[in-house]
Every structure is written in structure tokens, then in C-alpha cells.
Amino acid sequence: MTRLSFATPSVCSSLLPSLPPTVRDLDVPPLFRRRFVLGGYRPVGQPWRLYLQSLFQMHNDALTVWSPLLAAVVIALRFMMFTVLRGGGVLGFRLQGPEGQGLSVDVSSLPLVFYMFFTLTYLSCSAAAHLLKLHSERAHYLLFLLNNVGGAMYLYCCASALYLYSTDYTWTQSMLGKIFLPAAAFLCWTSCCVSCHVEVRSCWTSRFHRRLYSLTMITATGPVAHRLTSNSWAGSPAASLHLLQMVLSLFAAFFFSCSSPECFSPGSFDLLGHSQQLFHVLLSLCVMVQQEALFCDFLWRRPALSRLFGEEHLLLVCNSFCWLTFCCGVTALVLSSRVWTRLTTEEEG
Numbered sequence: 001m002t003r004l005s006f007a008t009p010s011v012c013s014s015l016l017p018s019l020p021p022t023v024r025d026l027d028v029p030p031l032f033r034r035r036f037v038l039g040g041y042r043p044v045g046q047p048w049r050l051y052l053q054s055l056f057q058m059h060n061d062a063l064t065v066w067s068p069l070l071a072a073v074v075i076a077l078r079f080m081m082f083t084v085l086r087g088g089g090v091l092g093f094r095l096q097g098p099e100g101q102g103l104s105v106d107v108s109s110l111p112l113v114f115y116m117f118f119t120l121t122y123l124s125c126s127a128a129a130h131l132l133k134l135h136s137e138r139a140h141y142l143l144f145l146l147n148n149v150g151g152a153m154y155l156y157c158c159a160s161a162l163y164l165y166s167t168d169y170t171w172t173q174s175m176l177g178k179i180f181l182p183a184a185a186f187l188c189w190t191s192c193c194v195s196c197h198v199e200v201r202s203c204w205t206s207r208f209h210r211r212l213y214s215l216t217m218i219t220a221t222g223p224v225a226h227r228l229t230s231n232s233w234a235g236s237p238a239a240s241l242h243l244l245q246m247v248l249s250l251f252a253a254f255f256f257s258c259s260s261p262e263c264f265s266p267g268s269f270d271l272l273g274h275s276q277q278l279f280h281v282l283l284s285l286c287v288m289v290q291q292e293a294l295f296c297d298f299l300w301r302r303p304a305l306s307r308l309f310g311e312e313h314l315l316l317v318c319n320s321f322c323w324l325t326f327c328c329g330v331t332a333l334v335l336s337s338r339v340w341t342r343l344t345t346e347e348e349g
Contacts, residue, residue, distance in 0.1 A: 019050060022059050032134055034060070036262040040270040044134050051132050060270050063277040064130045071284035072123035075291055079116050082295055107314045108305040112298055114321045115161040119287060122150035126280070141339045144199050145332040151213070152192035152328050153321070158290065159184040159220040160317055165297040166242065167223040168230065169308050181317065184219060185324050191216045192328045200335045207257065214253035221249050241293035248286035255279040 020043050025033045028041045040060030042051070055065060129143035163172065163181060171177045191213050198209040224242045254260075256279040262269040306314065 019054055019057050020046065022057075028134070029137075031137060031140060034274070034276065035259045036266040037270050037274055038267040042134050045136060046134070048132070048135060051135055055131060058271060060274070061130045063272065064280045065127050067277070067280040067284040068123040069127040071287055072120050072127070074288055075116070075123070076120060078288075078291060107311050107318075108302050109298075110318045111157075111161055111164050111314065112294065114318065115157040115294070116291075118150065118153040118157045118321075119291070122147075122154035123284070123287070125150040137343060138340070141199065142336060145196055145336050148192050148195040148199065149325075149328045149332050151195070152188040152216075153325055155191070155216050155220045156185055156188040156324055157321065159188075159223065160321070161294055162221065162223040164305065164309065164314070164317065165294055165301045166227065166238070168227045171223070171226045172309075180223065181320070185320060187216050187219060189324060189327050189331075193331050196332050196335045200339050210257045214257040217249055217253045217256075221246050238293050238296040241289055241296065245286055245290045245293055248282050248289065252279050252282035252286055255282065 022040050023043055025038050025041060028044050032041065032044060037060055040058075042054055042057075042059050042061075055062075125143070125147045129147040133140045133143055160181060163177075167177070172180075191209075194209045194212055224246065228239065228243060228246070255275045259275050262274040301308075
């Protein structure tokens with residue numbers, strides 16, 4: 001079969017050097033291969049600038065890079081608009097709370113700020129990891145370890161923001177509601193540990209880490225499930241947004257946990273349509289919808305947030321972000337040191 005190659009746009013051809021053509025799976029080491037994806041790989045070991053320029057080349061990671069990258073830009077611009085306009089809405093929704101207040105510097109707004117920070121961090125790490133991973137084994141391990149930490153932190157911040165701003169307050173006082181955040185933190189850290197371990201050991205035959213991450217993703221959106229089923233959002237635009245968010249999250253988790261549809265026809269979905277691309281597209285859409293729903297809920301819940309939960313509890317939640325970041329970071333650092341030692345030994349041997 002002929003090699004797949006798509007040239008850069010003609011406008012850039014005079015400014016950028018020509019990129020090497022894409023290659024088959026047998027032309028790259030097993031570490032960089034994806035199951036049932038047979039072509040569209042970029043050559044390994046190229047200079048950094050060629051991988052940056054491959055952002056404008058058609059390959060099997062193109063959509064995987066562009067979807068989180070565009071989502072990060074949209075989310076950052078929307079957050080700036082939300083801050084400047086003090087809750088101004090888009091998409092036909094007028095996001096105004098009882099007091100018409102937007103974001104301000106106080107304890108009730110900190111969880112939303114953490115959510116935005118780690119969302120942008122995760123999307124940026126994901127785009128960078130898939131764009132630059134083929135430079136070397138060291139780059140691959142480092143980028144995806146950072147991506148795993150960012151993913152775990154995003155899911156915990158998602159769970160926390162939905163718990164504080166979107167959940168029915170009576171549910172938070174139940175036994176399940178009281179243990180939800182500690183359980184979510186432990187599950188996110190466990191998911192990070194397992195994903196990093198699989199990454200370091202290159203245990204690609206095991207699908208457990210993907211199923212665990214999918215379970216964590218579904219659990220993170222759990223706080224809104226009770227409120228949706230109890231119909232306490234009747235007449236609120238946030239109800240339809242949260243319902244759409246959960247549907248997108250379920251589909252994203254499905255495609256992340258399995259190699260479908262490429263497993264049914266290997267080689268047919270190399271450039272467009274394989275599970276990794278579908279996961280990133282659906283997750284990016286989910287994050288954008290989730291952000292809009294949280295803005296709407298934040299404006300309504302913010303005036304009473306300190307009274308309902310207490311400032312000490314809100315500060316404790318904010319501190320938990322820092323502690324979980326530290327735990328996930330230490331986990332990735334320990335495993336990365338083992339990878340570095342192994343790679344150094346192999347290079348010297």
C-alpha cells in the first residue's frame with residue numbers, strides 16, 4: 001500500500017520546509033503505534049520544529065491535536081467574556097443570577113477558578129502530548145505523564161465544581177454526598193497512578209487503565225445525575241446543558257475504553273474516525289458545554305454558597321486541589337525517574 005502523505009497548504013509551502021510523508025505502523029517503534037491504526041504515522045526522531053509544523057499536516061493525530069487545542073482557545077475566550085461582562089451569556093442564554101454578579105475574588109469563586117485553570121492545563125497538555133510525542137521515547141513518556149496528571153486534576157475539579165455549584169444541596173448532606181469528594185479525589189489519584197504505570201511499563205495489551213479512567217469520568221459528572229432525575233431543574237437552561245454534557249461524557253468514555261470503530265476495519269479509520277479522535281472531539285465538546293452550564297449554576301448558587309457550605313469547607317475543597325496536584329505530581333515524578341534510569345541503562349548498554 002502506498003504511503004499516506006498530505007502536503008501543507010500552498011499558502012505556507014513557500015514559508016515552511018516540506019514535511020516528511022506519513023508512514024505505516026511497521027515503520028515506527030511499537031511504543032508509538034495504536035491498535036488497528038495501520039497508517040498515517042509521522043516519522044520518529046524528527047526535529048521539534050517539524051512536529052510543530054505537522055500541526056498543519058494530515059496524519060492520524062491531527063484531529064486529536066486540533067480538538068483540545070481549539071477547545072482550549074474557545075474556553076479561555078469564554079471565561080474572559082464571563083469575567084469582563086460579569087456573567088454575560090452566549091448561545092441565546094442570558095446568564096444572570098439573582099444579584100447579577102459575575103466572577104469576583106472571594107472564596108465562593110475559587111473552585112470555579114481552579115476548574116478553569118486545570119481544564120485549560122489538561123487540554124493544553126493533551127494537545128502538546130499528541131503533537132510532540134514522536135520526537136523521542138523520553139519526550140513521549142514525559143508528555144504523557146504530564147497529560148495523565150492534568151487529566152486526573154481536571155476530573156477532580158470537574159467533580160468539585162459540579163458538587164458545589166450544580167448539585168441539589170439536600171443531596172450533599174446525604175451519606176453519599178458527604179463522601180463524594182473524598183471518594184472522587186481517591187479515584188482520580190488511583191486513575192492517575194494506574195495510567196502512569198501502564199504508560200511507563202508500556203502495557204498496551206491491558207485495557208484496565210482506560211476503563212478506570214472512563215469510570216472516573218462518569219463518576220465526576222455524577223453530582224448532576226440526581227438533580228436531573230429529580231426534575232428540580234424544570235425551566236432552567238442549565239438542565240438541557242447538563243443533560244447534553246452527560247450524554248457527551250458517556251459517549252466519550254465509551255470510545256476511550258474501546259478501540260471502536262477501527263477494530264472492525266483496521267486501516268479504514270487511520271486519518272479520520274478512530275476511537276482516540278472521537279474521544280477527544282466528544283470530550284472537547286463536553287467541556288465547552290459543561291463550562292456554560294457551570295457559569296449558569298454559579299451565578300445562581302454564588303450568593304448563598306458560603307452560607308450553605310461554610311467558608312471553611314470551601315477553603316478545604318480548594319486546599320484539596322493543591323494536595324491532589326502534589327500527590328499526582330509526585331507519582332508521575334517517581335515513575336519518570338524510573339523511566340529515565342531504564343532509558344539511560346539501555347543507551348549505555
